[in-house]
Amino acid sequence: xxxxxxxxxxxxxxxxxxxxxxxxxxxxxxxxxxxxxxxxxxxxxxxxxxxxxxxxxxxxxxxxxxxxxxxxxxxxxxxxxxxxxxxxxxxxxxxxxxxxxxxxxxxxxxxxxxxxxxxxxxxxxxxxxxxxxxxxxxxxxxxxxxxxxxxxxxxxxxxxxxxxxxxxxxxxxxxxxxxxxxxxxxxxxxxxxxxxxxxxxxxxxxxxxxxxxxxxxxxxxxxxxxxxxxxxxxxxxxxxxxxxxxxxxxxxxxxxxxxxxxxxxxxxxxxxxxxxxxxxxxxxxxxxxxxxxxxxxxxxxxxxxxxxxxxxxxxxxxxxxxxxxxxxxxxxxxxxxxxxxxxxxxxxxxxxxxxxxxxxxxxxxxxxxxxxxxxxxxxxxxxxxxxxxxxxxxxxxxxxxxxxxxxxxxxxxxxxxxxxxxxxxxxxxxxxxxxxxxxxxxxxxxxxxxxxxxxxxxxxxxxxxxxxxxxxxxxxxxxxxxxxxxxxxxxxxxxxxxxxxxxxxxxxxxxxxxxxxxxxxxxxxxxxxxxxxxxxxxxxxxxxxxxxxxxxxxxxxxxxxxxxxxxxxxxxxxxxxxxxxxxxxxxxxxxxxxxxxxxxxxxxxxxxxxxxxxxxxxxxxxxxxxxxxxxxxxxxxxxxxxxxxxxxxxxxxxxxxxxxxxxxxxxxxxxxxxxxxxxxxxxxxxxxxxxxxxxxx
Numbered sequence: 001x002x003x004x005x006x007x008x009x010x011x012x013x014x015x016x017x018x019x020x021x022x023x024x025x026x027x028x029x030x031x032x033x034x035x036x037x038x039x040x041x042x043x044x045x046x047x048x049x050x051x052x053x054x055x056x057x058x059x060x061x062x063x064x065x066x067x068x069x070x071x072x073x074x075x076x077x078x079x080x081x082x083x084x085x086x087x088x089x090x091x092x093x094x095x096x097x098x099x100x101x102x103x104x105x106x107x108x109x110x111x112x113x114x115x116x117x118x119x120x121x122x123x124x125x126x127x128x129x130x131x132x133x134x135x136x137x138x139x140x141x142x143x144x145x146x147x148x149x150x151x152x153x154x155x156x157x158x159x160x161x162x163x164x165x166x167x168x169x170x171x172x173x174x175x176x177x178x179x180x181x182x183x184x185x186x187x188x189x190x191x192x193x194x195x196x197x198x199x200x201x202x203x204x205x206x207x208x209x210x211x212x213x214x215x216x217x218x219x220x221x222x223x224x225x226x227x228x229x230x231x232x233x234x235x236x237x238x239x240x241x242x243x244x245x246x247x248x249x250x251x252x253x254x255x256x257x258x259x260x261x262x263x264x265x266x267x268x269x270x271x272x273x274x275x276x277x278x279x280x281x282x283x284x285x286x287x288x289x290x291x292x293x294x295x296x297x298x299x300x301x302x303x304x305x306x307x308x309x310x311x312x313x314x315x316x317x318x319x320x321x322x323x324x325x326x327x328x329x330x331x332x333x334x335x336x337x338x339x340x341x342x343x344x345x346x347x348x349x350x351x352x353x354x355x356x357x358x359x360x361x362x363x364x365x366x367x368x369x370x371x372x373x374x375x376x377x378x379x380x381x382x383x384x385x386x387x388x389x390x391x392x393x394x395x396x397x398x399x400x401x402x403x404x405x406x407x408x409x410x411x412x413x414x415x416x417x418x419x420x421x422x423x424x425x426x427x428x429x430x431x432x433x434x435x436x437x438x439x440x441x442x443x444x445x446x447x448x449x450x451x452x453x454x455x456x457x458x459x460x461x462x463x464x465x466x467x468x469x470x471x472x473x474x475x476x477x478x479x480x481x482x483x484x485x486x487x488x489x490x491x492x493x494x495x496x497x498x499x500x501x502x503x504x505x506x507x508x509x510x511x512x513x514x515x516x517x518x519x520x521x522x523x524x525x526x527x528x529x530x531x532x533x534x535x536x537x538x539x540x541x542x543x544x545x546x547x548x549x550x551x552x553x554x555x556x557x558x559x560x561x562x563x564x565x566x567x568x569x570x571x572x573x574x575x576x577x578x579x580x581x582x583x584x585x586x587x588x589x590x591x592x593x594x595x596x597x598x599x600x601x602x603x604x605x606x607x608x609x610x611x612x613x614x615x616x617x618x619x620x621x622x623x624x625x626x627x628x629x630x631x632x633x634x635x636x637x638x639x640x641x642x643x644x645x646x647x648x649x650x651x652x653x654x655x656x657x658x659x660x661x662x663x664x665x666x667x668x669x670x671x672x673x674x675x676x677x678x679x680x681x682x683x684x685x686x687x688x689x690x691x692x693x694x695x696x697x
Contacts, residue, residue: 005076005143008033010136014079014097019050022085023064026077026099035075036101041576042070046099048602053208053262054088057217058286061121062087062094070576071101076117078143080130090286096130117143119220122285200231200296203251204258205265207238208281218260218284225288233292238266245270256295260284275299335406336399336437337525343398344532344632347391352631352641354385395533396420396430400437407441408448411461415440415469422477428485430533435485436477443469504546504623511547512554512619512655516611519558519593519600527551532632545628549642552591553627553652554619556635558611559588559595560652561659568660572667577602588656591635603667610662618655625651 009029016022023046030036045068049055055064062085077099084093098117120126126142133139204222208214219235226233234254236246238261245267257276259265260283275298277291284291354362358381365371365382373379397420404416419436423429428436447465476482514527531551534544566573566581573581580598587595600607628643639645 004074005078005140006033007136007140009075009077010139011077011079012133012136012139014081014085016079016081016085017083019062019064019085019087020047022062022079022081022097023047023099026079026097027101029077030071030075030099030101033075035072036068036070037072038070038575040574041579042066042068042101044574044576044602045070053282055214056087056089056094057121057282058089058091059127060084060091060093060095061089061127062097063100063121063214063217064097065100065102067102067104069104071103073103075101076143077101078130078139080139096127116216119216122217122220122224200256200299201254202226202231202233202256202258202292202295203246203254203271204233204235204284205238205261205271206235206281206284207261207263207265214262214281214285218281218288221285221288222258222260222291225292229289229292231292231296256299258284258291258295260291273304275303332403332406332438332441333434334525336401336403336434337529339402340395340399340529341525343391343394347388347395349631349634349638350384350388350391352388352634352638354381354383354388355630356641357381357384393424396424396433399430400433400440403434403437404440404444407438408444411448411465411469412441412444414466415443415473418470419473419477422474422482423485426478426482426486427489428477428482429489430529431489432477432482432485435481436473439476440469440473443472504543505620507547508550508554508619508621508623509616510619511550512557512615512617513612515551515554515593515619516558516615517608519597519608519611524555524593528555535630535632540630542628545630545643546623546626548632549627549629549648550619550622552629552633552635553622553648554615554655555593556588556591556652557614557618557655557659558593558600558607559584560656561588561611561614561663562596562599562607563588564656564660565663569664569668572664589636591633599663606663606666610659610666613662614655614657614659617658618651621651621654622648627651 009026011025011029014022014025016025020043023043024039027036027039027042027046030042031039036042045066046064049066050064056062064087079097079099081093081095081097084095085097086092087094087097098121100117120143129142130139133142202222204219206215206218206222208218215237219237222235223233234246234250236244248270251270254274257271257274259268259271259276259278260281261278262281275295277295277298279291358365358378362378362381362385365378365385368379368383368386371379372383397417400420400423401413401416404412404419406412416437419440420433423432423436426432444465447468452460511527511531514523517523528551531544531548534540535548563581563584566578566584570578577599584595584599596607596611600611625644625647627645627648629638629641629648631638631641634641636649639649642648
């Protein structure tokens with residue numbers, strides 16, 4: 001690690017008593033070396049990573065780390081604490097603290113070097129040498145793996161011994177990989193004495209949120225424990241630098257699988273059908289021998305992973321073990337909505353442009369296949385309108401098809417699309433699409449659980465499942481449940497058309513609250529989908545266009561409110577948040593509610609209520625003003641398509657001001673109550689004087 005750590009980045013007498021103070025002390029050394037450009041912004045990123053999962057490890061090690069846009073080059077800082085600092089490890093405080101800073105766009109070579117440090121930390125000789133090293137230069141040399149320069153002969157000898165031991169890590173891992181490949185070849189040759197005498201084989205996948213430290217430490221820990229137990233362990237590290245897939249032959253020859261991860265394992269289905277232990281990454285670091293024993297016991301009992309079941313679906317593969325039915329149902333529905341939204345945006349904007357170019361009677365124009373004049377504006381308006389209408393025609397089938405896909409994978413697509421198309425035909429609309437998708441997925445899952453003779457299995461996914469499931473879904477939609485759903489859809493439409501006065505305003509308040517509750521999450525999507533369903537017809541009602549206007553206006557408020565707050569009261573926000581505020585102006589104006597997520601994630605108890613208050617007022621005002629909107633997206637860029645545009649923009653401005661004002665008041669109250677001094681214009685001076693971070697949103 002030639003330039004990643006130098007003597008200037010080492011503090012052998014770290015006096016900090018908290019993990020925040022320790023990170024600040026080490027980060028200040030990085031700032032002094034020009035490796036970090038914004039102290040508070042970088043510390044905010046470190047704190048955000050720490051909030052995901054404590055970075056303390058058993059054995060007295062703390063390894064705070066993050067990727068940050070405020071880091072100019074990959075850097076390590078090391079501190080040694082005599083009293084110890086609590087980093088959340090089960091066995092107590094840490095005396096060896098490593099602060100790892102990686103640029104947001106760090107390349108693979110740099111991340112590989114950083115990962116080698118993580119592996120070294122699993123080596124007792126290395127950590128013992130760090131505890132006894134006498135000067136900063138020798139410590140830096142030890143961490144880099146160089147021969148120590150300066151210091152006592154004993155220190156140099158310890159450093160060289162630890163470096164030599166650490167250098168064997170990668171070689172040993174490579175040897176293990178070779179053994180794994182050899183095992184696969186041996187297994188493919190068929191049974192024999194060699195196969196009978198071979199050791200137990202495990203393949204493992206490790207991954208952590210940042211993919212810099214814990215991923216590789218877990219891999220090293222599992223490999224070391226495997227050598228001690230006489231077990232062959234080959235690990236696939238899915239880190240920030242990407243990952244190299246294990247040879248399929250190695251996976252096929254394995255007797256068991258260990259997943260040690262805090263983020264979803266990529267391509268998890270490769271390991272289906274084997275005894276599997278699924279746990280967090282820190283478990284592999286702290287108790288690898290127990291995991292190896294557990295997977296061996298599962299293999300002895302003949303247990304295999306649930307992923308081997310034919311019912312394994314995209315939702316199950318991306319979810320966590322033990323998820324309840326309610327969570328899965330929400331994910332199934334969101335799967336359909338997420339695939340539908342691009343059709344909504346494209347089709348809706350094309351229809352809106354058609355109205356803008358050709359006038360509001362363009363929906364009565366002849367089909368462009370019968371009449372199209374290249375030099376006539378109305379013809380171009382009709383063309384855009386009819387293309388948009390074609391895109392809108394897919395909304396309900398896509399919604400139903402991908403709900404079924406989320407439930408039953410690819411076999412669910414055909415009956416899901418068929419059920420959605422029938423829903424459109426019989427007038428069941430959006431509600432019918434939801435029901436059709438759930439029925440299609442359920443029917444396919446039921447068929448997949450039937451014990452099919454081997455001779456028929458080859459034609460099941462291509463012929464039998466699509467045929468039977470489509471017939472069942474079609475029968476139910478046409479004959480049994482389609483008409484009641486159609487009547488319910490008609491009743492809902494009539495109710496919306498009848499809304500006026502106080503009822504319409506109350507609906508605007510509700511939609512505004514929903515749009516701002518989770519900023520692009522499930523509740524937000526329910527309100528948005530409800531609104532877009534109303535305008536997804538050739539001639540949407542006036543009430544439907546008012547609802548669409550209220551939903552889009554309210555969704556613009558949270559990012560715009562946070563942008564205004566960071567402009568008016570900069571001292572209440574960190575430098576990173578003020579930079580996010582600049583981007584939030586554009587995101588909010590473009591109707592991207594997610595622009596407020598960085599603020600809500602850091603301070604949800606203040607940001608979310610303030611956003612909901614502003615959104616509710618905006619939704620109510622928009623409905624009261626009677627503004628309408630034919631486009632499902634676009635923000636202020638489609639103002640020319642809005643009915644009563646000036647009142648519409650006024651409603652957004654009022655909501656933005658309310659959100660910004662409440663955020664400022666709430667943050668100011670917290671600051672006053674805590675008695676903390678405010679950071680200066682750079683967000684750092686006063687906090688630095690007290691050895692604390694500035695107040696963060």
